Amino acid sequence: MYNYSDIRSIHLEVTQNCQANCPMCDRNMNGKGINPHINLDELSLEDCKRIFTPEFIAQLDTMYMCGNLGDPIVARDTLKIFRYFREHNLTMWLSMNTNGGAKSAEWWKDLAQVINKKGAVIFSVDGLRDTNHLYRQGVNWDNVERNMQAFINAGGRARWDFLIFEHNQHQVDEAEALAMSWGCEKFMKKKTGRFITQDSKKKESHQSVDKKGNATAELKKPDAKYQNKALSKLDIIKRKYGSMDAYYDAAPIICKVKKDNSLFITAEGLAMPCCWTAGRMYKWWHNDPKVEQIWDFVDKDALNARNGLKAVFSTGVFDRIQDSWNKPSCGAGKLKVCAMKCGAEFDPFAEQFK
Numbered sequence: 001m002y003n004y005s006d007i008r009s010i011h012l013e014v015t016q017n018c019q020a021n022c023p024m025c026d027r028n029m030n031g032k033g034i035n036p037h038i039n040l041d042e043l044s045l046e047d048c049k050r051i052f053t054p055e056f057i058a059q060l061d062t063m064y065m066c067g068n069l070g071d072p073i074v075a076r077d078t079l080k081i082f083r084y085f086r087e088h089n090l091t092m093w094l095s096m097n098t099n100g101g102a103k104s105a106e107w108w109k110d111l112a113q114v115i116n117k118k119g120a121v122i123f124s125v126d127g128l129r130d131t132n133h134l135y136r137q138g139v140n141w142d143n144v145e146r147n148m149q150a151f152i153n154a155g156g157r158a159r160w161d162f163l164i165f166e167h168n169q170h171q172v173d174e175a176e177a178l179a180m181s182w183g184c185e186k187f188m189k190k191k192t193g194r195f196i197t198q199d200s201k202k203k204e205s206h207q208s209v210d211k212k213g214n215a216t217a218e219l220k221k222p223d224a225k226y227q228n229k230a231l232s233k234l235d236i237i238k239r240k241y242g243s244m245d246a247y248y249d250a251a252p253i254i255c256k257v258k259k260d261n262s263l264f265i266t267a268e269g270l271a272m273p274c275c276w277t278a279g280r281m282y283k284w285w286h287n288d289p290k291v292e293q294i295w296d297f298v299d300k301d302a303l304n305a306r307n308g309l310k311a312v313f314s315t316g317v318f319d320r321i322q323d324s325w326n327k328p329s330c331g332a333g334k335l336k337v338c339a340m341k342c343g344a345e346f347d348p349f350a351e352q353f354k
């Protein structure tokens with residue numbers, strides 16, 4: 001797929017911790033309790049120094065913190081890790097996606113200075129004071145407002161990503177105006193792909209619960225103009241191939257991270273090609289998460305990036321993933337998550353940003 005020397009972009013999941021409990025996030029069960037398969041792992045600065053040598057950092061164009069199971073603002077060493085990357089590469093793009101609701105104003109000013117305009121923070125804020133918490137359960141609006149303004153006023157470049165549901169669609173224009181008045185450089189009307197189920201069916205709504213399991217908001221799709229266009233492509237693909245599974249068997253793969261020479265590091269310190277492959281490892285609804293096909297490719301010792309990235313590449317795991325794409329079907333070993341996320345004709349991820 002690619003080699004150590006090809007990598008130009010790192011996607012870093014620094015932690016599995018978060019102060020929030022968003023109902024469609026795999027770190028919790030619709031908002032209740034923590035995913036029973038995770039141990040709230042987190043990477044320290046020392047871990048990152050072992051994984052990313054100064055020479056390796058010098059070859060990068062980008063490092064961004066996001067991930068599947070936590071928010072970088074909750075991690076202990078996030079600022080130190082950004083500083084370490086900046087120290088060894090003065091021009092690379094540094095960025096992160098966050099709910100924005102934690103850390104002090106001082107911390108946010110420091111972050112703006114470390115990034116030093118060569119990078120941005122993407123604030124995932126799904127509504128205004130009265131609605132953001134309906135999806136971003138546990139995020140305090142006053143903190144978001146204070147932190148975004150502290151970051152921007154210290155010279156930070158901010159982008160606001162607004163995930164649109166029925167309950168906040170009437171606020172899209174108002175939020176965009178607010179974003180511009182605060183000095184955000186971009187406002188993204190994000191059309192969630194999460195109204196497509198794990199088995200590729202449409203779903204109308206999603207019941208959120210609080211940490212104790214009591215019902216909270218019922219999340220519903222917004223009006224058609226704000227819906228993810230992949231939803232309407234589902235029927236077309238099913239008509240053409242007979243079923244989504246038949247499409248996944250046949251679909252040519254256009255690997256997004258191969259194109260970008262990007263590598264994902266999990267909060268456990270495992271090197272995986274992307275967040276989607278890693279994201280199959282710990283689905284909370286399985287009793288045994290290892291029923292997922294991705295485990296055919298995961299040997300935690302071999303993928304342990306703390307032993308050095310060169311060692312991980314020498315296992316050949318990324319080439320084995322690529323080789324799977326030529327198998328005749330997912331049943332015969334083609335990695336299904338690759339067909340789901342990077343199949344040529346169906347792409348709910350890309351449709352979020354159109």
Ligand code: SF4
Pocket residue numbers: 018019020021022025026027068069070071098099136
């Ligand atoms: S803020 Fe991010 S990591 Fe935290 S619960 Fe929500 S989606 Fe998950």
Ligand code: SF4
Pocket residue numbers: 253254255256257258273274275276277321337338339341342
């Ligand atoms: S899901 Fe598979 S094909 Fe898509 S980016 Fe990840 S490794 Fe590449």
